Amino acid sequence: MTHERCEVHGNGKVRRRRWGAFAILVTVSHLLGAVSSLEALMTSRTSAGAIAWIVSLNTMPLVAVPTYWIFGRNKFEGYITSRRDDDLRLSETLEEELEALRTGHAAAIPDGSYLAGIEDLARLPLLEGNDLTLLIDGEQTYRSLLEGIDAAEDYLLVQFYIVRDDDIGTAFQQRLIEKAQEGVDVYFLYDEIGSYALPSDYLRALREGGVKVQRFPSTRGPGKRFQLNFRNHRKVMVADGERAWIGGFNLGDEYWQGHEELGPWRDTHLAVAGPAALALQLVFLEDWLWASDDILELAWEPVTTERQAPVMILPSGPADRFETASLMVQQAIHAAKERIWISSPYFVPDDGVQTMLKLAALNGIDVRILIPERQDNLLPRYATYAFLGPMLDAGVKIYRYRGGFLHGKSFVIDDAGAAVGTVNLDNRSFRLNFEVTALVMEPDFAREVAAMFEEDFSRSTRIEQEAIAERPLWHRIAARGAYLFAPVL
Numbered sequence: 001m002t003h004e005r006c007e008v009h010g011n012g013k014v015r016r017r018r019w020g021a022f023a024i025l026v027t028v029s030h031l032l033g034a035v036s037s038l039e040a041l042m043t044s045r046t047s048a049g050a051i052a053w054i055v056s057l058n059t060m061p062l063v064a065v066p067t068y069w070i071f072g073r074n075k076f077e078g079y080i081t082s083r084r085d086d087d088l089r090l091s092e093t094l095e096e097e098l099e100a101l102r103t104g105h106a107a108a109i110p111d112g113s114y115l116a117g118i119e120d121l122a123r124l125p126l127l128e129g130n131d132l133t134l135l136i137d138g139e140q141t142y143r144s145l146l147e148g149i150d151a152a153e154d155y156l157l158v159q160f161y162i163v164r165d166d167d168i169g170t171a172f173q174q175r176l177i178e179k180a181q182e183g184v185d186v187y188f189l190y191d192e193i194g195s196y197a198l199p200s201d202y203l204r205a206l207r208e209g210g211v212k213v214q215r216f217p218s219t220r221g222p223g224k225r226f227q228l229n230f231r232n233h234r235k236v237m238v239a240d241g242e243r244a245w246i247g248g249f250n251l252g253d254e255y256w257q258g259h260e261e262l263g264p265w266r267d268t269h270l271a272v273a274g275p276a277a278l279a280l281q282l283v284f285l286e287d288w289l290w291a292s293d294d295i296l297e298l299a300w301e302p303v304t305t306e307r308q309a310p311v312m313i314l315p316s317g318p319a320d321r322f323e324t325a326s327l328m329v330q331q332a333i334h335a336a337k338e339r340i341w342i343s344s345p346y347f348v349p350d351d352g353v354q355t356m357l358k359l360a361a362l363n364g365i366d367v368r369i370l371i372p373e374r375q376d377n378l379l380p381r382y383a384t385y386a387f388l389g390p391m392l393d394a395g396v397k398i399y400r401y402r403g404g405f406l407h408g409k410s411f412v413i414d415d416a417g418a419a420v421g422t423v424n425l426d427n428r429s430f431r432l433n434f435e436v437t438a439l440v441m442e443p444d445f446a447r448e449v450a451a452m453f454e455e456d457f458s459r460s461t462r463i464e465q466e467a468i469a470e471r472p473l474w475h476r477i478a479a480r481g482a483y484l485f486a487p488v489l
Helices: 002-043 047-059 061-072 077-093 095-104 137-151 167-181 200-208 253-257 276-292 324-335 351-362 378-384 388-394 427-432 443-457 465-469 473-483
Strands: 127-136 155-160 185-191 212-216 236-239 243-247 268-273 309-316 339-343 366-372 397-401 410-413 417-421 433-440 460-462
Touching: 002 047, 002 061, 047 061, 077 095, 077 276, 095 276, 127 137, 127 276, 127 443, 137 167, 137 236, 137 243, 137 253, 137 268, 155 167, 155 276, 167 185, 167 200, 167 253, 185 276, 200 212, 212 276, 236 276, 243 276, 243 417, 243 433, 268 276, 268 417, 268 433, 276 309, 276 433, 309 324, 324 339, 324 351, 324 410, 324 427, 324 433, 339 443, 351 366, 351 388, 366 443, 378 473, 388 397, 388 465, 397 443, 410 443, 417 443, 427 433
Parallel strands: 155 185, 185 212, 339 366, 366 397
Antiparallel strands: 127 268, 127 309, 155 236, 236 243, 243 268, 309 433, 339 410, 397 460, 410 417, 417 433
């Protein structure tokens, strides 16, 4: 009996210790939830977002606190300060070169209303003297990129969000090593989150071959371990400061050969020759400076072409003073007089863009949105249906591309201009990712992009209001539930 009493007494002490530890954990989590609530109150973009976070942080802090600190915060002041300090260092170092580029190659805009306010967001104006090649799908794009690598004589700047150790990734790796061994300075930058699966052997081979390699770290520095929500989504390559490439393609076999489940990969890239290449070079240098704390010494003498196309390069990211990408899209919609056609693999825009799209359609503008029929992420697919009804009611035309996985990010405004870049129509691209867009204000290019859209529309199905109304209850619930995650999609 004595042994039994001791055993019961011992088990009671263990249970009390466990309950005591649990009580401490709950108390601490509620304290952290209260502190986080104050941060959410002061920094959330919308009152609805603030209320949602405050309620969850105080009612279920064990789950909500870590979720908030990883996904809920749009701004990290220390990070923003560091990033702006880096930009200031770069601007001071290149002050003369950038001023010459600003004053010597600004183009006359046929109708300034299309870019009203956008030039204030960009660090460089519309630059004339460019030649352009619209690259549709993998064969054209990768052939152009590899030819650009082969033709480089002085230096190559290469940046991708996703890099895979597969056939395409290996082909680029070997070409870059060959150029480095020829004496060309090769700089290779990749995002640490997008390329998380890239093996160390791949990077080691680049370094041993003479390529200078850096990862873009969203978590750089002590106290910044919760910045996992930031990504560098840019895909940029610059050769000798004279030619550059920008668009939706990453380095991976699926971008050329298609996805096993999603089908052929439909994507868009743009090759630029002329002064705009130097603007893309500046974008790369900013990211390289953040990753390496090193300012590269490169050429800054612009080379103009016969075509004279005016191009503006617009970088955007979470360190911007304004929500650059969202404002760019809203301005494009606002400026349209006849049509605005937009292609995006993910369509979960913020309230401002949704309002502008509906207002444009109500004013008789031909508003068309092209999205994929099949997606690689279920949350954006369902979230899109949460607001499609009002869009269709206003006259916005939504098309689902059936020819494979649509991954291109582009838009065309009237017959005045068009854009190709890396921005998706979602909150992640608008506020959390580093993105870049090439805006081309040339009628010939606008017509070329419009023809690309027409071909894509012919392989698409227009969504009708009846299809939205007939959705089963489970689908409507899933759509509304997925839309709750819009801030991190």
